[in-house]
Amino acid sequence: MGESEDARGVRSLSARGLGLAREGRNVLDGVDFAIEAGAIACIEGPSGCGKSTLLRVLATLLEPTAGEVYLEGVAAHAIAPRTFRRRVAYVPQQAPMLEGTVADNVAAGPRLRGAQPTPTRVEQCLALVGLDGAFAARPASELSGGERQRVALARALANEPEFLLLDEPTAALDTRAAERILERVRALAREGLGLVVVTHEPTHAAALGARRRTMHAGRLREGEG
Amino acid sequence: MSYVEVPLTRLALVALLVAIAALVSRRARLDLEGSIAWAAVRGAVQLLAVGYALRLLFAYEHVLSLALALSVMTLVAAWTAARRVEHAPDRRALFWPALAAITAGGVVSLVPVFALVITPTPWYSGRYVIPIAGMMLSNAMNVVALTLERIFASARAEAPRIEQLLALGASPEQALHAQERAALRAAMTPTLNGLFTVGLVALPGMMTGQIVSGIDPKSAVRYQLVVLFQLVAVAAVAGWVAATLSRRMLFTSREQLRPF
Numbered sequence: 001m002g003e004s005e006d007a008r009g010v011r012s013l014s015a016r017g018l019g020l021a022r023e024g025r026n027v028l029d030g031v032d033f034a035i036e037a038g039a040i041a042c043i044e045g046p047s048g049c050g051k052s053t054l055l056r057v058l059a060t061l062l063e064p065t066a067g068e069v070y071l072e073g074v075a076a077h078a079i080a081p082r083t084f085r086r087r088v089a090y091v092p093q094q095a096p097m098l099e100g101t102v103a104d105n106v107a108a109g110p111r112l113r114g115a116q117p118t119p120t121r122v123e124q125c126l127a128l129v130g131l132d133g134a135f136a137a138r139p140a141s142e143l144s145g146g147e148r149q150r151v152a153l154a155r156a157l158a159n160e161p162e163f164l165l166l167d168e169p170t171a172a173l174d175t176r177a178a179e180r181i182l183e184r185v186r187a188l189a190r191e192g193l194g195l196v197v198v199t200h201e202p203t204h205a206a207a208l209g210a211r212r213r214t215m216h217a218g219r220l221r222e223g224e225g
Numbered sequence: 226m227s228y229v230e231v232p233l234t235r236l237a238l239v240a241l242l243v244a245i246a247a248l249v250s251r252r253a254r255l256d257l258e259g260s261i262a263w264a265a266v267r268g269a270v271q272l273l274a275v276g277y278a279l280r281l282l283f284a285y286e287h288v289l290s291l292a293l294a295l296s297v298m299t300l301v302a303a304w305t306a307a308r309r310v311e312h313a314p315d316r317r318a319l320f321w322p323a324l325a326a327i328t329a330g331g332v333v334s335l336v337p338v339f340a341l342v343i344t345p346t347p348w349y350s351g352r353y354v355i356p357i358a359g360m361m362l363s364n365a366m367n368v369v370a371l372t373l374e375r376i377f378a379s380a381r382a383e384a385p386r387i388e389q390l391l392a393l394g395a396s397p398e399q400a401l402h403a404q405e406r407a408a409l410r411a412a413m414t415p416t417l418n419g420l421f422t423v424g425l426v427a428l429p430g431m432m433t434g435q436i437v438s439g440i441d442p443k444s445a446v447r448y449q450l451v452v453l454f455q456l457v458a459v460a461a462v463a464g465w466v467a468a469t470l471s472r473r474m475l476f477t478s479r480e481q482l483r484p485f
Contacts, residue, residue, distance in 0.1 A: 061388055061481055081480040082394045090392040096385050109393040159394060 011037035011072055013088060013163045013194055018057055019066030020050075020218075027053050028064065029218035035211075037162060040185065040195045042205035045215035051198045052093070054215065055165045058196065059090035071163075082113075089161035093168040095152035097140035102126070102151050105140050109159040117158060125154040129184050146177030153184065163194040170201065182207050228439055240265065282351045291349045295331075295358055302327050302366035309370040312378040314474055314485035322470035323369050330365035330463030331358065334455040342451055357452060360431065364456050365463035368412045372467040375408035376401075380475050380482070387482050397476040405468045416460040420453055429453070 014034035020027045027050045035041045043051045056062040058069055060076050069076040076084055086109070098105050106122045117125075123133035129150040143151060149169060156164060169185070170178035186208060189195050197204065205212040214221050243265040250257040282290055303324035313319055335358055339345075345353045380387060383404060390400040423429055428436070431452050435445035475483055 056388075059392055060479065061391060062484075063477060063479060063481055077479075081391075082396065085392055086394045092385060092389060092392075096389055098386070098390075108390075112390070112393060112395045112399055155393065 011162055011194065012070075013058065013196075014070045014073075015058060015067060016070070017067035018054070018064045018069070020053060020057065020062070020064050026218045028057065028067075031067070031218070031220045033058070033213075033220060035163070035194045035196055037194045038189055038192050040189045040197060040208045040210035041213060042208060042210040043196065043198045043213050043215055043220070044200065044202060044205065047200060049215045050218045051215045052167050054220070055090065055167050055196065055198050059088060059165050060084050061090065086113075086159045087161055088163045088165065089156035089159055090165040091149075091152050091156050091167065091169065093171050094145070095148065095155075097143065097148055097151065100140060101136065102131075102138050102140055102143070103136035105151055106136070106154050106158050108155055121158070125158045126151075128157050128188070129154045130180055146173045146180070149173065149177075149181060150184070153181070157188075161193070163196070164188065165196045165198075167198045168200065169197060170199070170204070279351070279355065282355065286347065286349065286351055288349045291351050291354060294351065294355060298359060298362050299324065299327055299331060302362045303369075306366045306370040306373070310373045310377060312374065312381055314377070314483055318474065319373060322467060322474065323373065325470060326369045326372075326463045326467035327362060327365040329466045330368070330459040331361050333462045334361045334459040338451060338455055343448075356431070357455070360452060361455055361459045364416060365459050368416070368460045368464045369467045371412040372408050372464045373471055375411055376404055376468060376471045377475075377485075379404040379407065381485065384482060391480060391482065397472055397480055400482075401472050401475065405472065409464045409468055412464045413457075413460045416456050420457065423449075423453060 012034055014032075016032055018028050018031040018033070029050075031054060033041075033054070043054065045051045053062065057064050060069060060081055071079060071084060071087060098108055103119070103122045106125050107117045110117045119136065122136050126133060126135055131147070131150055131154065135147075135151075140148075140151065153164075153166075153169070166185070169181050173181065182204065185195055185197065189208075195210075197208065197210065199205075204210070212223055214223065243261060247258045247261045249255075250261060278294075282294055303320055306327065307316065307319035307323040310316060310319055335354075338357070339348060339354065343353060343357075380401065387400045387404070391397075419429075429449050429452070432442075432445045432449035435448060436442055477483055
């Protein structure tokens with residue numbers, strides 16, 4: 001998995017034997033997973049099956065009780081958490097907006113490490129998610145659900161990650177807004193980003209041309225499961 | 226200047242004031258009569274006991290007896306502060322951070338003052354150290370309880386936001402900054418308000434006591450100022466230490482927000 005891909009020089013995010021037990025229940029049960037740069041993986045499954053938990057473990061925000069996450073074949077434990085998270089971005093379902101304007105939100109990641117992105121860079125990030133530069137000055141608290149989701153995506157991209165983990169990116173969005181997000185996801189993959197999309201919507205995998213995996217009771221299976 | 230003693234018989238008379246409160250409670254159906262009676266009895270017994278203990282302490286002045294008294298006071302303050310916190314990952318584990326925070330606040334506010342400002346002979350004179358330390362420790366206790374409660378409650382309520390910041394590459398300190406700041410500001414506000422309104426709303430306790438016992442108000446004011454400035458320091462230091470230690474409890478060594 002991770003190591004062999006690394007040897008071929010392909011960027012990969014993988015996991016082996018992930019387990020997570022909570023209150024006597026296996027939320028994750030021996031999950032193996034791998035994705036390469038430029039690919040999209042869809043993880044489907046009913047709510048409570050562990051797919052969001054898997055995403056948080058892949059983002060190193062949650063510690064698995066068994067197994068390990070690898071970035072380019074290197075165990076996540078051997079990488080400083082902040083470095084790992086800049087390389088593997090995570091956008092939760094209905095990502096919370098931070099105080100200030102859209103520009104403040106987009107600049108948040110770089111600012112956390114003392115960098116100050118230029119207005120042009122902020123506009124570039126907004127353009128990546130199909131938002132106009134004029135959006136930058138708007139207060140983040142006044143955005144619609146779809147706009148928030150796209151700003152959250154732009155905010156994650158401002159760190160220039162290699163992989164992007166998206167939890168239900170189209171939840172609570174109308175069809176038009178959802179289509180726009182999916183379109184952006186496809187575009188990002190074409191630009192070389194590896195994307196993992198958790199969704200309960202069975203049409204997304206086909207729409208994204210993604211490899212399909214199904215999660216059930218903490219186990220991950222190829223295809224529709 | 227004369228000093229008016231309160232004989233025990235007259236002290237008993239004041240208990241009638243408590244009876245008035247109990248009557249009000251019954252009349253308004255507050256259902257507080259039991260609590261009022263219990264609080265009055267407990268308060269009276271505690272204070273009378275403390276009166277005798279202090280008398281003993283002042284009569285046999287010794288570094289060790291002072292150290293023992295201060296230790297008991299600090300331990301009780303830490304235990305009380307930790308017990309009052311409702312939202313915490315592990316309430317039993319809160320005693321040690323509370324103890325560290327209260328001790329730090331106590332040391333910072335007391336040592337310089339007794340070394341340089343109020344210099345009794347001997348320096349371990351309980352008559353000076355115990356009452357002032359009591360005020361510091363009790364303020365530290367309240368600040369620590371408020372800080373811990375608020376940080377843990379807001380960390381739980383705002384977990385998605387904290388985790389989002391971590392995901393963007395924030396350190397635990399950066400991710401929790403807003404919650405820590407709000408908690409510390411809230412915990413320090415009563416102390417600062419006390420400083421702003423001192424003398425305008427009420428005369429502070431220490432000054433009141435000194436004036437009643439016949440000290441020139443000019444001297445009493447100086448002592449009170451020392452105490453008020455100490456209280457600000459104790460609030461800031463104890464709160465800051467409590468916030469820092471609670472952050473350590475909230476995050477794992479892998480910079481993950483602990484589920485609780």
